[in-house]
Amino acid sequence: MMVFDAVLAAACLVAAAMALFARDRIAAVAAFLVMGLLIALAWLRLGAPDVALAEAAIGAGLTGALLLRSAHRIPAAPTKPLPSAQWLGAGVLSVAVGGAIVWTSMSIGAAPAYPPLVAVAVPESGVENPVTAVLLNFRAWDTLLEIAVLFAALAVVAVVKPVRPRIAPLGPLMLPFARVVLPLTILLAGHLLWQGGHAPGGAFQAGAVLAGGAIALGLSGAVRPIRWGRAGLAWLSILGLAAFAVAALAAELLTGALLGYPAGAAKAWIIAIESALTLSIAATLLLLFFGPAERH
Amino acid sequence: MTELLHFAGIGLMIAGTAFLAMAALGVWRLPDLLSRLHVLTKADTAGVALIALGAACLAQSFAATLSLLLCTLLVALSGATTGHLIARDHVESASSQEESP
Structure with missing residues (x-):
C-alpha cells in the first residue's frame, strides 16, 4: 500500500496544481473537484471515514456545484x-505554514491524548460511533456553534442578494435522472443519518446528500425553484439551529448541564437533534445554490 | 467454491481496471469532445460495473453486494446523464456559433 499512498499524495498535489494554474475557470473547478475526491480517498487511507464522507459530499460535491454555478458569472481572471x-511572499508564507504544521505534528508525538479518553467514555454517550459521540455529546457545544456559523453564512448571502442562476431546462434526460436519484438520495440520507449512531455517517453527510438530490430536481426544470416556497426553506434552514438551542436549554433544565442529555435517553436526543440538523443543512445548502432571495 | 469465487472476483476486477484504463487512454488520445465522451461513458460504466461485480464476489455478504449494486447503478445513471448533458451543451453551442459567426 506504500506505493498506492505515494501515488495518491502525488495525485493530490498534481490536482491542486492544476486547479491553481488552469487557464480556463471551468477546468480549474474540475481539477478542484478531482482534488476533493482524491483527498477523500486520502482521509479513508488515514482511517477517518467520517471526514472522507464529509469531504466527498461537501468539499468536493457541493462546493464544486457552487463553484461551477458561479464560474460563469465572475469576470475572467487578469492575465x-x-x-x-x-x-516570493506567497512562497515564504506557504513554506512557513507548512513547516509549522510539520513541526507541530512531529512534536505532538505518536499518540495524542484524546482518542483513549473518547474510547473510554463512548459507552456513556448513547452512540457507538466515537465521531458522533464527540460531535453530538462530548463537544456538542462546538457543533452547535458550527451550525450557527453555517446559518450566519446563509444570512450573509441573503443580505448580499446574489443574482439567481437562470435554470434553463437541462434536456429530456434530466427529469428521469432526478426521478431515480431523488428518492435514492432521500433513502441514502436517512441511512447515513441513522448510521451515524454506530458507524461513519451523520447529519452533515446526510444533509449534503439530500441537498444534492434536491439540486438535481431543481436543475431538471420540473419544479421551478421559485415555487418551492423560499420562506419554507428559510424556516427549515433555521430549524436545526433552533432545535439544537432548544435541546441545549431543555437539557440544562432537566439535568442542570448545558447539552448534558438525561441518562439513558442520550441516543434519542442525539438522533432527534441530528434529524433536525439534516433537514436544516440540506435547506441551507439548497438556498446557497439557488439563491435565498430575489434581487430587486 | 470460495477459491473459485476469489479468482473470479480478481479476474473481474482486472477486466474492469482494463476498461477504465482504456477509457483514460481514449480521453487522452482521441481528438474531439464527442469521441472522448463516447469512449468515456461506455468504458467507464462497464469498468465500474465489472469492478463492483468482482468486489461483490470477494465480499460474500448480502449487504455489501447490495451497496455495490447501488454504486454501479448510480455511476451508470450519472455517467450516462452527464455525458448526455455535456454532448448537448457542445452541440448547442456549436450550432449557435454557426448561426451567428
Missing part, C-alpha cells in the same frame, strides 16, 4: 502575471 515580490 498579467503577478509581481515577483508577491510570488
Whole structure:
C-alpha cells in the first residue's frame, strides 16, 4: 500500500496544481473537484471515514456545484502575471505554514491524548460511533456553534442578494435522472443519518446528500425553484439551529448541564437533534445554490 | 467454491481496471469532445460495473453486494446523464456559433 499512498499524495498535489494554474475557470473547478475526491480517498487511507464522507459530499460535491454555478458569472481572471515580490511572499508564507504544521505534528508525538479518553467514555454517550459521540455529546457545544456559523453564512448571502442562476431546462434526460436519484438520495440520507449512531455517517453527510438530490430536481426544470416556497426553506434552514438551542436549554433544565442529555435517553436526543440538523443543512445548502432571495 | 469465487472476483476486477484504463487512454488520445465522451461513458460504466461485480464476489455478504449494486447503478445513471448533458451543451453551442459567426 506504500506505493498506492505515494501515488495518491502525488495525485493530490498534481490536482491542486492544476486547479491553481488552469487557464480556463471551468477546468480549474474540475481539477478542484478531482482534488476533493482524491483527498477523500486520502482521509479513508488515514482511517477517518467520517471526514472522507464529509469531504466527498461537501468539499468536493457541493462546493464544486457552487463553484461551477458561479464560474460563469465572475469576470475572467487578469492575465498579467503577478509581481515577483508577491510570488516570493506567497512562497515564504506557504513554506512557513507548512513547516509549522510539520513541526507541530512531529512534536505532538505518536499518540495524542484524546482518542483513549473518547474510547473510554463512548459507552456513556448513547452512540457507538466515537465521531458522533464527540460531535453530538462530548463537544456538542462546538457543533452547535458550527451550525450557527453555517446559518450566519446563509444570512450573509441573503443580505448580499446574489443574482439567481437562470435554470434553463437541462434536456429530456434530466427529469428521469432526478426521478431515480431523488428518492435514492432521500433513502441514502436517512441511512447515513441513522448510521451515524454506530458507524461513519451523520447529519452533515446526510444533509449534503439530500441537498444534492434536491439540486438535481431543481436543475431538471420540473419544479421551478421559485415555487418551492423560499420562506419554507428559510424556516427549515433555521430549524436545526433552533432545535439544537432548544435541546441545549431543555437539557440544562432537566439535568442542570448545558447539552448534558438525561441518562439513558442520550441516543434519542442525539438522533432527534441530528434529524433536525439534516433537514436544516440540506435547506441551507439548497438556498446557497439557488439563491435565498430575489434581487430587486 | 470460495477459491473459485476469489479468482473470479480478481479476474473481474482486472477486466474492469482494463476498461477504465482504456477509457483514460481514449480521453487522452482521441481528438474531439464527442469521441472522448463516447469512449468515456461506455468504458467507464462497464469498468465500474465489472469492478463492483468482482468486489461483490470477494465480499460474500448480502449487504455489501447490495451497496455495490447501488454504486454501479448510480455511476451508470450519472455517467450516462452527464455525458448526455455535456454532448448537448457542445452541440448547442456549436450550432449557435454557426448561426451567428
